Amino acid sequence: AARNKGETEFLQAVGEVLESLEPVVEQNPDIIKTGVIDRIVEPERFIQFRVSWVDDAGNVRVNRGFRVQFNSAIGPYKGGLRLHPSVTGSVIKFLGFEQTFKNSLTGLPMGGGKGGSDFDPKGKSDAEVMRFCQSFMTELCKHIGADTDVPAGDIGVGAREIGYMYGQYKRLRNEFTGVLTGKGLTFGGSLGRTQATGYGLLYLTEEMLRCMKNDSVAGKTVVISGSGNVAIYATEKAQQLGAKVVALSDSDGYIHDPDGIKLDIVKDIKEVRRARIKEYVQSVPTATYTEGCTGIWSIPCDVALPCATQNELDGASADKLIQGGVTAVAEGANMPCTPEAVEKLQAAGILFAPAKAANAGGVAVSGLEMSQNSLRYGWTFEEVDSKLHDIMLGIFHAAYDASEKYGSAGNLVMGANIAGFLKVAEAMIAQGVAY
Numbered sequence: 001a002a003r004n005k006g007e008t009e010f011l012q013a014v015g016e017v018l019e020s021l022e023p024v025v026e027q028n029p030d031i032i033k034t035g036v037i038d039r040i041v042e043p044e045r046f047i048q049f050r051v052s053w054v055d056d057a058g059n060v061r062v063n064r065g066f067r068v069q070f071n072s073a074i075g076p077y078k079g080g081l082r083l084h085p086s087v088t089g090s091v092i093k094f095l096g097f098e099q100t101f102k103n104s105l106t107g108l109p110m111g112g113g114k115g116g117s118d119f120d121p122k123g124k125s126d127a128e129v130m131r132f133c134q135s136f137m138t139e140l141c142k143h144i145g146a147d148t149d150v151p152a153g154d155i156g157v158g159a160r161e162i163g164y165m166y167g168q169y170k171r172l173r174n175e176f177t178g179v180l181t182g183k184g185l186t187f188g189g190s191l192g193r194t195q196a197t198g199y200g201l202l203y204l205t206e207e208m209l210r211c212m213k214n215d216s217v218a219g220k221t222v223v224i225s226g227s228g229n230v231a232i233y234a235t236e237k238a239q240q241l242g243a244k245v246v247a248l249s250d251s252d253g254y255i256h257d258p259d260g261i262k263l264d265i266v267k268d269i270k271e272v273r274r275a276r277i278k279e280y281v282q283s284v285p286t287a288t289y290t291e292g293c294t295g296i297w298s299i300p301c302d303v304a305l306p307c308a309t310q311n312e313l314d315g316a317s318a319d320k321l322i323q324g325g326v327t328a329v330a331e332g333a334n335m336p337c338t339p340e341a342v343e344k345l346q347a348a349g350i351l352f353a354p355a356k357a358a359n360a361g362g363v364a365v366s367g368l369e370m371s372q373n374s375l376r377y378g379w380t381f382e383e384v385d386s387k388l389h390d391i392m393l394g395i396f397h398a399a400y401d402a403s404e405k406y407g408s409a410g411n412l413v414m415g416a417n418i419a420g421f422l423k424v425a426e427a428m429i430a431q432g433v434a435y
């Protein structure tokens, strides 16, 4: 903790994983001697850099860029880039650390990384976003590569930003390789990547309900926070599976539509017009809009899927969900539930799927995009979606089986941490201490 003073998010994420590993250490005390636990919490490399660019009014603007290359024991570093004013070194380190275990759980050969900048894309013109992305990539390109480190999108980084960054990388390095994932379909992107995290979240939630409660998503009332990429495609798959999604949000407030969210209207607001979620009530007057985000958890529901951002669901929100009759919570965002919320939900017997298992669908399809780029071939949407489905079921069972083996059957937080850790740890031990 002393070495990472003040890095609240990072210490929170490490604390949670180390706590889960206690039964592993009890069963295999020799693991301590390998130093693997001390090594795994220290990033292999942390890069911080200046990103200067010129806005439309001709002013020079300066942001801070980051890339953490956390762990490459099982494959090239892999993880998204986040553009948001809340981005700090601690946020990037927590995300890179989590990514290491998540990528391991997918069963694909990917190490852990993460990056981004405190640049705020909100209110910026296309040209400003492009100049920022080009400046960002001018430095980042020195550190990444198709066999070294393969970034992707995250909050604030979608197809547009990946396109600008890919173009700049290609220009600087004079090579057409799969160095980024989430690319446009005309230049090496994978079908199904846009939908992957949201769809994958529902595949895992469905399997969790089936195996642990002999139940399914069909007929359930679902509350989803956020209205970005993950939230939109979680809504789409939940509806396809027969659930009714009644709420969505953004960082200003939330909408409640008891008749079920009309997703075409949400897509038009968020994906086409890049506007605010409150505009939904202009098209659907029977729906309501409420300022502030946390109130969304007081809407009674069977399934809650936090898909916005870290620490958005705290202990008080967990109490509201429990009072509202929730039976399952699965994290679409990264670390959206505070430790207190997780504790309360688990104590109340609510099924709980942690982010590193539940939202791994995005990086899994990114891994499949890398495979397709290496093959110089593209699979159909159905092929990708069916592989995604298999991977999500595999993740659920890996986490469940580990929870059983280490004495906490059904505790998927513990199971996901242990299953993710064991594979990376074994590879690190095999590759020697200095690796």
Ligand code: NDP
Pocket: 153, 154, 155, 156, 157, 197, 225, 226, 227, 228, 229, 230, 231, 249, 250, 251, 252, 293, 307, 308, 309, 310, 312, 332, 333, 334, 359, 360, 362, 363
């Ligand atoms: P987007 O930028 O597409 O969307 C984020 C959404 O969350 C926006 O609607 C944003 O609203 C909203 N939001 C932000 N802060 C809050 C808040 N405090 N309360 C309510 N809503 C809020 O991002 P993604 O959908 O891609 O990512 C969402 C989460 O999922 C992140 O934690 C990300 O790391 C994680 N994730 C994403 C993956 C992917 O494939 N996209 C893969 C795995 C994880 P506003 O417009 O107001 O900012």
